Structure formats: C-alpha cells, structure tokens
Amino acid sequence: MNVADLETVLPFLLLATGGVALLLVDLAVPQARKSLTGWLAFVVALAAGVSALALVSGKTMKGFAGMVQADAFAYFADVLLCVVAALVILLSLRYHTARGLMRGEFYPLLLLSLSGMSLAVHAADLLVVFLAIELLSIPLYVLSGFARPRLESEEAALKYFLTGAFASGFLVYGVALIYGASGTTALGDLRAALLDNPALTSDALLMAGLALVMVGLLFKIAAVPFHFWAPDVYEGAPTTVTAFMATATKAAAFLALMRVVAGFAALSPSLAQPFEVADALRPMLALIAAITMIVGNVTALAQQNVKRMLAYSSIAHAGYALAGVASGDATAVLFYLAAYAFATLAAFVVLIAVGSTEGNEDHRYEAYAGLGRRAPLLGVIMALAMFSLIGIPPTAGFVGKYFLFRAVVASDLTWLAVIGVLTSALSAAFYLRVLMVLFMREPETAPEAEPAALAADAPRMVAAYVSAAAVLLIGVFPSAVLALLTGGELVALVR
Amino acid sequence: MEPTSFVVFLSSVLFVIGALGVLLRRNALMIFMSIELMLNAANLAFVAFAQRWAQLAGQVFVFFVMTVAAAEVAVGLALIVTIFRTKRSTSVDELAQLRG
Amino acid sequence: MTLQQVIFIILAIAVIGSALFVVTTSNLFRGALMLIVAFFGVAGFYVLLDNGLFAVAQVMIYIGAISILIIFSVMLTRGMQAMIPRNAQAGSVAIAAALLFLILLLAFGPFRLVVDLSGVPILSALFRTESARVLGGVPWQFANREVPETYIADFGRALVDLNQFLLPFLLVAFLVDAVLAGAIYIARQRKPAEVIAEREAIAKEEAEELAALQPQPTAPTLPQGAIASTADH
Numbered sequence: 160m161n162v163a164d165l166e167t168v169l170p171f172l173l174l175a176t177g178g179v180a181l182l183l184v185d186l187a188v189p190q191a192r193k194s195l196t197g198w199l200a201f202v203v204a205l206a207a208g209v210s211a212l213a214l215v216s217g218k219t220m221k222g223f224a225g226m227v228q229a230d231a232f233a234y235f236a237d238v239l240l241c242v243v244a245a246l247v248i249l250l251s252l253r254y255h256t257a258r259g260l261m262r263g264e265f266y267p268l269l270l271l272s273l274s275g276m277s278l279a280v281h282a283a284d285l286l287v288v289f290l291a292i293e294l295l296s297i298p299l300y301v302l303s304g305f306a307r308p309r310l311e312s313e314e315a316a317l318k319y320f321l322t323g324a325f326a327s328g329f330l331v332y333g334v335a336l337i338y339g340a341s342g343t344t345a346l347g348d349l350r351a352a353l354l355d356n357p358a359l360t361s362d363a364l365l366m367a368g369l370a371l372v373m374v375g376l377l378f379k380i381a382a383v384p385f386h387f388w389a390p391d392v393y394e395g396a397p398t399t400v401t402a403f404m405a406t407a408t409k410a411a412a413f414l415a416l417m418r419v420v421a422g423f424a425a426l427s428p429s430l431a432q433p434f435e436v437a438d439a440l441r442p443m444l445a446l447i448a449a450i451t452m453i454v455g456n457v458t459a460l461a462q463q464n465v466k467r468m469l470a471y472s473s474i475a476h477a478g479y480a481l482a483g484v485a486s487g488d489a490t491a492v493l494f495y496l497a498a499y500a501f502a503t504l505a506a507f508v509v510l511i512a513v514g515s516t517e518g519n520e521d522h523r524y525e526a527y528a529g530l531g532r533r534a535p536l537l538g539v540i541m542a543l544a545m546f547s548l549i550g551i552p553p554t555a556g557f558v559g560k561y562f563l564f565r566a567v568v569a570s571d572l573t574w575l576a577v578i579g580v581l582t583s584a585l586s587a588a589f590y591l592r593v594l595m596v597l598f599m600r601e602p603e604t605a606p607e608a609e610p611a612a613l614a615a616d617a618p619r620m621v622a623a624y625v626s627a628a629a630v631l632l633i634g635v636f637p638s639a640v641l642a643l644l645t646g647g648e649l650v651a652l653v654r
Numbered sequence: 655m656e657p658t659s660f661v662v663f664l665s666s667v668l669f670v671i672g673a674l675g676v677l678l679r680r681n682a683l684m685i686f687m688s689i690e691l692m693l694n695a696a697n698l699a700f701v702a703f704a705q706r707w708a709q710l711a712g713q714v715f716v717f718f719v720m721t722v723a724a725a726e727v728a729v730g731l732a733l734i735v736t737i738f739r740t741k742r743s744t745s746v747d748e749l750a751q752l753r754g
Numbered sequence: 755m756t757l758q759q760v761i762f763i764i765l766a767i768a769v770i771g772s773a774l775f776v777v778t779t780s781n782l783f784r785g786a787l788m789l790i791v792a793f794f795g796v797a798g799f800y801v802l803l804d805n806g807l808f809a810v811a812q813v814m815i816y817i818g819a820i821s822i823l824i825i826f827s828v829m830l831t832r833g834m835q836a837m838i839p840r841n842a843q844a845g846s847v848a849i850a851a852a853l854l855f856l857i858l859l860l861a862f863g864p865f866r867l868v869v870d871l872s873g874v875p876i877l878s879a880l881f882r883t884e885s886a887r888v889l890g891g892v893p894w895q896f897a898n899r900e901v902p903e904t905y906i907a908d909f910g911r912a913l914v915d916l917n918q919f920l921l922p923f924l925l926v927a928f929l930v931d932a933v934l935a936g937a938i939y940i941a942r943q944r945k946p947a948e949v950i951a952e953r954e955a956i957a958k959e960e961a962e963e964l965a966a967l968q969p970q971p972t973a974p975t976l977p978q979g980a981i982a983s984t985a986d987h
Contacts, residue, residue, distance in 0.1 A: 170699075213705040262686065286718065290722070293725070300733065304733060307736060307740070308739075308740050310740055310741060313733070313736060313737045313740055314737065315738050316733050316737075317682060319684070320726075320729065320733055321676075321682065321685050321689075321730075324686070324689045324726050324730065325673075325676050325685075325689055326693075327689075327693075327722070327726075328669075328673070328676075328689050328696070329673075329692075331693060331696040332692065332695060332699065334696075334715070335665075335696045335697065335700045335703065335715075338700065338703050338715070339662065339699065339702075339706065339714055342707040344711060344715065502671050516695055554723070568742075
C-alpha cells in the first residue's frame with residue numbers, strides 16, 4: 160500500500176472510518192449518555208481538520224491513479240468543513256436533548272456526510288465527484304428526516320431525497336455524455352484531450368454532457384432555477400441539520416463545481432491559468448448568478464419566519480459565490496464561502512438557542528421579539544451575523560464581498576458586480592428587520608424562555624464565541640487569512 | 655449497422671422520458687420510478703460508450719451507478735413508507751404543509 | 755435486415771413503450787410491473803452490446819432487488835393507488851421545461867449521432883456541423899474487439915487495484931454503511947411507550963400552536979394599565 164496515496168485523502172479516511180467506528184461504539188453507549196457519542200464525533204472532526212491543516216503545502220499531489228488531487232485548495236476546504244461540522248456538533252448536544260432527538264445515529268451519519276464533502280473537494284475525476292456527492296447527500300437525506308415521526312421533518316427528507324436523486328440522474332447522464340465524447344472521466348485527462356483536439360471543444364455531445372453536469376451541480380448548491388426545494392427542506396429539517404446544510408454542504412458542492420469548471424477551462428485554449436472559466440461557460444454562470452442574487456434576496460424580503468428567511472439568504476449567497484466562480488477567482492470564492500459559513504453559523508447559534516428552550520420550536524419573527532434584550536449575548540451574536548451577511552465592515556462579509564466584487568469587475572463582468580452591490584443593499588432590509596425585532600419590539604406574550612436557559616449551555620457558547628470570533632478576525636485581518644490561502648498555490652485546481 | 659450510436663440515441667430518449675416523468679408526476683413512488691429510468695438510461699449510454707472506446711472505465715462507472723441506485727432505493731423507499739405510515743399518503747402535492 | 759437489427763427494434767419498442775407506460779399510468783402497481791419490462795429491455799441491450807456481465811447484474815440488481823422493493827412499497831402504501839390527481843399548477847411549467855429540455859438534448863446531444871444535421875439548411879447554420887459520424891473529434895466506429903476470456907476477473911481486479919478503482923470502491927463501501935444505518939433508523943418500528951410519549955408531546959405542541967393562533971388581545975401600543983392586566987393572568 161502506498162502511503163502517499165493515503166495521504167492525499169487522509170481527512171476523508173479519518174472521517175469515514177471514524178464514522179463507521181462510531182456506529183459500533185454507539186451501540187455500547189447507554190441512551191442516557193448519548194452526548195458521549197457527540198463528543199467522540201467532535202474529536203474525530205477536529206482530528207480530521209488538524210490532519211488537513213498539517214498536510215497543507217504548496218505541492219499538488221495526485222493519488223489513487225489520478226482519481227483525487229491533494230492541493231492547498233482542497234486542504235483549506237477540509238479545514239473549513241471540519242471546523243464547521245465540529246461547531247454544529249457542539250450546537251447539537253443541547254438542542255437534541257431538548258427536542259427529544261438525542262439518538263446516537265446522528266453523529267456517525269454526520270461524519271459520513273462530512274467525509275463525502277471532504278472527498279468532493281479532493282475530486283479529480285468525474286466518477287469521484289459523482290460518488291462523493293452521493294456519499295454527502297444520502298446521509299443528509301436521513302438527517303433531514305431525523306426528527307421523525309414529525310411530519311415536517313419527514314416531508315423535508317422526502318423532498319430533499321427526490322430532488323437530490325433527480326439531480327444525480329442529470330449528473331450521471333452528463334458524465335456519460337462527456338465520457339462518450341472524450342473517452343475519459345478524469346478532469347486532468349479531459350483538459351489534455353481538449354487541448355490536443357480542438358474539434359472536441361465544439362463537440363455537441365460534450366456540450367450537452369457539460370450542461371447536464373452543471374444542472375446536477377446547480378441543484379446541489381440551490382442556484383435559482385433549481386432552488387425550489389431548498390426553503391422547504393431547510394425549514395422542515397432539524398435546525399442543527401439546516402445549519403450544517405446551509406454552511407458545509409453548500410461550500411463542498413461549490414468547491415466540487417469549481418473543480419468541474421476548472422476541468423473545462425481548456426474549452427478556451429487561450430486561457431493561461433489552470434482555474435479559469437471557459438468562454439462557453441462564463442455567460443451561463445454569470446446569468447444564473449445574477450438571477451440567483453435577485454430572486455434569493457427579493458424572496459427573502461417577504462418571509463415571515465427567520466429560518467425560512469435564512470434559507471433564502473443561503474440561496475442569495477449562492478448567487479454571490481457563483482458570481483465569483485464566473486469571474487474565475489478561486490481564492491475569492493473560497494474566502495467568500497468561509498466568511499458566509501461562519502456568519503450563517505453564528506445566526507444559527509441564535510436559532511438553535513431559541514429551539515433548545517422548552518416548548519414549541521417557533522422561528523416566526525414574533526417569537527424573537529425582545530430576545531436581544533433578554534439575552535444580550537445572543538443579540539450581539541445575531542447582530543454580528545447579520546452585519547456580516549449584509550457586508551458591513553469590519554466583519555468577514557464585507558471583506559469577502561470586497562474581494563469577490565473586485566474579482567468580478569476584473570474579469571469584465573462589471574454589470575454582475577453592480578447587481579451584486581444593489582442586491583446587497585436590498586438585503587439589508589430583511590437582515591436589519593431581524594435586529595429590529597430582536598432589540599426594538601416588545602414580545603406580544605410573556606416570554607416563555609428564561610434568559611438563563613438561553614445562555615446556559617457551555618458547548619453552544621463555545622460555538623457562538625468561535626463563529627463570532629471567526630467573523631471578526633476574518634474581517635479585521637483579511638490579509639493574514641488571504642496570505643495563508645494564496646501562499647499555497649490555490650489556483651492550481653487542475654493539472 | 656452501428657448499434658452503439660443507436661443505443662446511445664435510445665438511451666437519450668429513455669432519459670428524457672424519465673425526466674418528464676419526474677416533472678409531470680406528483681406521486682413520490684412514480685417520481686422515484688422515473689428517476690430509476692433516468693439512471694438506467696445513463697447506464698445504457700455508459701455501456702455503449704465503453705464499447706466505443708474499448709475501455710474498462712465506462713463499465714466500472716455502470717457498476718458504481720448500479721450500487722448507488724440500490725443504495726438510494728433503500729433510503730428512498732424507507733422514507734416513502736415511513737411518511738406514509740405517518741400520514742397515510744405519499745402524494746407530493748400534500749407536502750403543502752411546508753409551503754408559505 | 756440482420757437478426758441483430760430485428761432484435762434491436764423489438765427491444766427499443768419494448769423499452770420505450772414500457773417507459774412511456776410507467777410515466778403515464780395512474781395505477782402504481784401496473785407501473786411497477788412495466789418498470790420490470792423496461793429493466794429487462796435494458797438488460798437485452800447489454801446482451802446486444804456483448805456485455806453479458808452487466809446483463810446479469812441488471813437482472814439481479816434492478817429486477818431482483820430494486821423492482822421487488824418498489825413493489826413492496828407500492829403494496830405497503832396501499833390505499834392511494836387509485837387515481838392520483840395531476841398537479842394542475844405545475845403542469846404548464848413542467849411542459850415548457852420539458853420542451854426546452856427535449857430541444858436541448860436532442861438537437862445538441864446524442865440525437866446528432868444518428869441524424870446528420872449538415873444537410874438541414876437552418877440547423878446547420880445554428881450549430882456547428884461536423885458529420886454525425888465524427889462527433890467527439892474521432893470517427894465514430896464500432897470497436898470490434900474480442901472480449902478476453904479473463905474479462906470478468908479483470909473487472910474484479912480493477913475494482914480492488916490501488917492503481918485503478920480502489921478509491922471509488924472504498925467510497926461505495928462507506929456509502930453502503932451510511933445507507934444501512936440511515937435506512938434502519940428511518941424505517942425502525944419504535945417501542946410503543948416511546949411512540950406514546952412522543953405523540954403526547956406532539957399533541958401538546960399542536961395545542962400550543964392552536965393557542966398561539968388565537969388572536970391576542972394585546973396590541974403593542976396599549977396603555978400601561980392594559981399591559982399590567984395581561985401580565986396578571
């Protein structure tokens with residue numbers, strides 16, 4: 160067995176074997192102490208994150224006969240995904256007890272889903288892209304329905320499953336056509352084949368395949384014509400699962416999309432950089448990004464429920480990140496995804512704190528009235544999250560949007576950047592509405608939740624501090640983070 | 655005659671029929687069967703293309719798609735049956751509880 | 755016509771016909787049975803393409819496992835197999851999407867393998883037209899190779915060979931693990947006591963929801979006294 164091969168997918172191996180082992184260990188954990196399983200999963204996720212951090216270097220390595228690629232891009236994505244997952248596990252401990260969901264299967268499934276995400280960002284072959292996305296999705300279908308027999312959770316799971324399987328159908332058929340046209344599924348070989356054989360770049364079969372693969376991936380990131388499932392699934396799933404889907408899943412699907420786009424960069428042989436967007440793809444991506452930004456933000460305005468509003472917010476931010484993909488700047492997109500993930504996670508800390516109290520889980524705006532004054536810490540964290548999602552300095556969201564729009568303008572898509580800035584301004588309306596409700600409005604009924612109960616849970620508070628600190632640190636010291644990112648030859652997505 | 659290219663053409667027709675089934679039908683099981691048709695179309699195309707390139711790679715893909723299809727069946731049908739037990743119906747139109 | 759062509763046409767009619775039946779029928783059970791016919795037809799194509807291994811796998815996996823599971827769930831979800839109403843609102847959208855989709859897939863994609871567009875005046879101007887036979891940059895030819903006797907053994911070895919498909923094989927193993935745990939979790943029958951406790955909790959929540967939906971007598975801008983009086987009870 161070649162050690163170098165294993166090294167290229169070490170985070171995946173740690174997470175997947177950890178997940179399977181945890182399935183067995185969980186059998187020995189008594190029902191009353193299921194949080195032990197959670198802590199073990201937390202350790203596994205952190206270990207995988209640390210291993211990825213240790214492996215980061217400027218080198219680009221191929222492993223398993225070119226199926227996977229280990230580069231700075233993939234390892235940084237691993238670190239981001241593992242940290243987000245670890246925070247979600249911290250958030251879930253109290254929430255699941257309160258909601259009667261403290262069952263051991265949750266954590267192994269979360270780890271297996273995370274392992275699929277880790278592999279998706281390492282993928283260098285369409286076969287691995289497909290299988291990793293399946294490994295990512297199938298546990299998530301189950302997790303969305305984890306609150307069974309609650310009908311809304313089961314319905315969310317079924318809806319997610321049907322749209323997910325539909326998207327997989329597109330993805331597989333697209334890969335089949337690409338294989339038929341080029342004779343390979345490896346992204347690197349595809350690039351070489353396109354460069355060698357210019358006739359292939361206008362091949363109808365290849366174009367149809369590319370279009371179908373893009374449709375399959377756009378379903379996963381919930382870009383606009385393919386977003387209809389997201390609000391229902393995000394609202395119906397347990398809030399911890401929603402937090403995981405809105406942050407980690409979105410980031411992983413985006414990075415897989417970028418790998419595929421990079422594989423097709425050679426459609427325009429003049430492109431010098433390994434990660435650039437072919438002329439054939441750029442208008443399509445830019446158009447979908449524009450529609451996604453507009454529809455996501457406008458629909459979010461009309462929502463009466465914070466959880467549902469955050470679902471539309473995640474659609475809108477997929478639009479921004481997609482604009483970054485269209486510009487061809489991988490660093491800006493990764494930076495933006497990190498900023499978005501931590502801000503969204505901070506917002507979900509508040510939602511999960513509210514959901515962890517006794518009584519019905521209610522995320523309508525009215526339920527949040529006056530919360531910021533009863534529990535000032537949660538109010539501050541929500542404020543930070545909302546400022547970051549709007550893009551107000553000195554938060555991570557501002558820097559993320561700044562880099563992103565700069566990249567978009569630099570790639571001659573100024574109109575797209577203008578739409579992005581305008582919709583960001585529009586988004587302030589619904590993000591600030593949350594803060595208005597939180598701080599300005601009196602609760603209509605006597606508050607059920609005790610402020611003490613809202614802030615009491617130590618693991619949740621750790622998650623709150625870490626995500627809030629990440630939002631601020633990325634915002635205040637962007638150059639340090641950026642140096643980390645660019646230091647490792649991030650642009651070398653395909654060799 | 656070249657059966658391979660005709661098989662690929664036929665697979666695309668099968669794929670379109672499956673995709674239309676997903677878009678037009680409202681019953682969860684019907685949608686699921688249509689998705690299985692789409693996956694079969696992809697497998698058929700893969701086998702035909704593997705023939706064309708005289709490679710193992712395309713056939714291996716078929717093997718993996720079959721495995722994934724079986725995995726999806728297990729989870730999907732468990733979900734459909736469970737939701738039916740909860741609700742005594744599997745019509746997606748009744749998933750209106752979440753709409754707003 | 756050769757025998758091969760005759761078989762091809764029969765299989766094509768069987769597959770397309772049964773697939774059309776599956777997506778149009780209102781009877782779930784018949785749909786599931788016709789799905790088996792479609793799966794058999796696809797297995798027939800594998801035989802026609804000289805690929806016995808996948809023909810067998812198709813019969814075992816799709817017909818032996820997947821169809822049977824589908825039929826089981828059709829039976830387990832009985833009571834709504836009769837007429838299923840079509841979704842009126844989504845219909846027009848779906849038809850528009852379907853048309854677009856057909857045009858895209860058939861005009862750009864595999865359709866052009868069999869139909870030469872270069873002779874058609876408008877279409878040839880719209881799409882770049884190589885001859886239908888050279889799509890993919892190389893002439894489309896039927897590889898008339900001998901299937902080696904060790905074919906199946908080679909296939910098996912490729913799956914566990916580090917330099918070929920070990921990683922996807924490993925991935926699928928983890929996938930099946932996740933599916934096993936997940937499907938059991940979803941489908942598991944609960945202990946009666948557990949179910950009763952949960953139902954009670956849900957009933958309580960629903961009652962609370964109902965109570966919350968009742969119009970509240972207090973408006974945000976009520977005078978001091980009104981707020982005090984609501985706080986009393």
